[in-house]
Amino acid sequence: MSSAPGADPAPGSNPTTPTTTAKRSTFSSLKVRNYRLFATGAVISNTGTWMSRIAQDWLVLSLTGSSTAVGVTTAMQFLPMLLFGLYGGVIADRYPKRRLLLVTQSTMGLLGLLLAALTLSGHVQVWHVYAIAFLLGVVTVVDNPTRQSFVVEMVGPQDVRNAVSLNSANFQTARLIGPAVAGALITAVGSGWAFLINGLSFGAPLIGLLLMRPAELHEVQRAPRGKGQLREGLRYVAGRPDLMWTIVLVGFIGTFGFNFAIWLSAFAQGVFRSGAGTYGLFNSAMAIGSLIGALLAARRATTRMRMLLFAAMAFGLLEMVAALSPSLWIFTGLLVVIGVFGITVNTTANSSVQLGTDPAMRGRVMSLFMMVFTGGTPLGGPLVGWVTDTYGPRIGFLSGGLVSAGAAVFIAVMLARVGGLRLKVGLRSGRPHVRFVPRDGGRTAEDVTVAA
Template identity: 35%
Template sequence: MNEDGERAGTESVPPSPPSGLRHSMRAFRHRNFTIFWLGALTSNTGTWLSNLTVPYVLYQLTGSAFWVGLVSLWQFLPGLFFGPLGGALADRHDRRRVLLATQTGMAVAAFLMWAFWASGLREPLALLALVGLGGLFHGLNLPSWQSFVSDLVPRDDLRSAVSLNSLQFNAARAVGPAIAGILLAALGPSWAFFLNGLSFFFVLAALTLISGTGDSGPAVSSSDGVTRQFTEALRYIRGRPGILVSLLVSVLVGVLGNPVFQLTVVFAESVFHTGAMGLGLLNAALGIGAVLTTPLVSGGFSGLSLSRMVRWGLVFYGVALIAFGAAPGYLFAMFSLVAVGGCFLAVISGVNTAVQLMVADRLRGRVMACRIMVTTASFPVGGLLQGHLTDWLGPRPTICGAGALMLLSSLLLICGFGRIRLNRLDDPHDTDDPAPAEQR
């Protein structure tokens, strides 16, 4: 009886799910993903040279935080208009080929920015126009980019792949600004713009080396127009509460949380008086926080659901923003930005992964385009609003106010409004049923 009882007791205990750092990095077991990740890391590091240099030189030329906010508008506004086309391209064509075309366009825009500055021209509106040209290709690029990640790994490793894709972006955010600070202080903006253009060759080489994905875009009739396909995606999203919640969280981050990435320019120049090097270190702190959070967001802790991760990420995001806005000194501000960067990755990666896991494969590109468009619209709105408030009230009250609103919004989402609750981020995968989902 004891033997039977012991056997029964042993069999009744389920095996522990895999966890730990090695498990969170499991997407690297796949050759195509590793090649893509390395190329993207190098290219995005170059992109962050430009992302820091443009607002820096604009603030030097104009002395206005509002102009810094305009960078976000011109960087993301084209993506808002071209998002439906980008989503249709991602679902109708081989995503690898789409990425080759869009990345080439972004490289051309980057080299034009370098040529403009190297020629001695210093016109703010022309700088913004070139930012907008890069933003146009970026808007076409993003739906295929985010959907392409799911083509490189099996579904069981998708959370790891999505999170590691966010990691390389944020690792680039840590390294790129630090290099930009050195370049701006020692050699000037021209070198930062030039190296950004060169960096695109790495991701283009990676896309060329990737093989075996085939026609990665799901079969969608080319006879359907872009408007009809996009309308189908909107109807689909309306019936999926989990995706709606992810869009709402993206808006909160865009309007309240993301502008701090641009306003570090104002804090470095007008609050802490640290110059280009100090600005680079502030932005590097944001990336370091994201890197430190990677094991958490990529599934290294098996008991942590996406909804719980986003819930606490939003709460601490608000607290960290208040701490940065009220920072008594530069060192305290740097540590606060480490927390901001970690919370940003936890929240954005969490909602992005949730959508990737929930959405039907046949609509993946278009739904990701909708999510990107919502984020794209909220980023410049937040940047312009907080840039204007910074000119009016000052940078400290603006960031502290944004943090307080973020904290209040997170508490309201935790309590929930009908279907709009953060726990909907854990909704299951749609098995490609074309009929609208019923309200659960």
């Protein structure tokens, strides 16, 4: 790939060029032709993926009648990320990302068509769903860090925050459309057609990747083949508290707070005595909130650790409140707000980690990020499913929110200790003001990397 103007910021730095300090246009990344192609293909493919997820969860629940089985399906899809996630990052750092994506996206489309064939023929069994979910997970090990780190090659470091937020908006737009269409399809003709549409939808990103202009991609140094690259990546993160604690936080939230496939299907069927249409409604409500949160994040020029911690605490507390909601419509409304804070956690953590990482290490660091964010699901999914089956959907949802909020509080305390900070509460212009300040009264809070 040929070089392009601009260099990545130094590890841990917060770029202060005019493009990062001033408020940016919400859709500034779409001015880049390669990114437009990427985003167009992604929204079509993501819509199919969300249709497939809803159909998959409902199919497993219909075949088994068990929330634990839904949790096992989710666990099978994310188990490869837990086991092999860091190897995916090494591959993403070593090979051209556009070529890798052509391979991974093709394979995912073929797996979607296989599940469609099994379901439409009437031969599908729950172990088929488990196996295909596992194979999808294996492909995702490479696809996820490659897609995440390919963003900076398309738009450059000056627009990476905006592009990460627009990726989330893209994903949540698909999440808004996909579940609604899937709910209608499942009710009318069954899950198989949703799987078929998903398989075919992968043609869109493949066309987008083939139409890209390689000369317009930003050149990023690729890691040479060598020994010890996994250990090198882990040592790099261990030496950076700002990266390490961000990854730990998203690990807790991903493992215990994002098990919506289990909770929402259980609330639809077990609490509100409804069907697939209500399950689709719940997912669409979360998607509306997530889309709002992603668009707000796209206008944000900087990301700060305190914003991430506040969003994580609010996310957990709102889950706890939603678990106790007395009516379907109150529950649905709370899901919108949960979506706003959930995507704020995701985009803030993602862009902070990408911008704070050396370009040659980005694939490995992002693979670790995705490994703990999604790879914890094999541990959390069956456990949360068991709690939901044993004690009911409300207790299951409540426990996930409690762990998420507790993790945010714990990590806030740890970062304050690392940065030598204390909590200060006061008034500014007549309004309550909460911030971390140095214990010794020396540096300002903005001078401390982990508090920025």
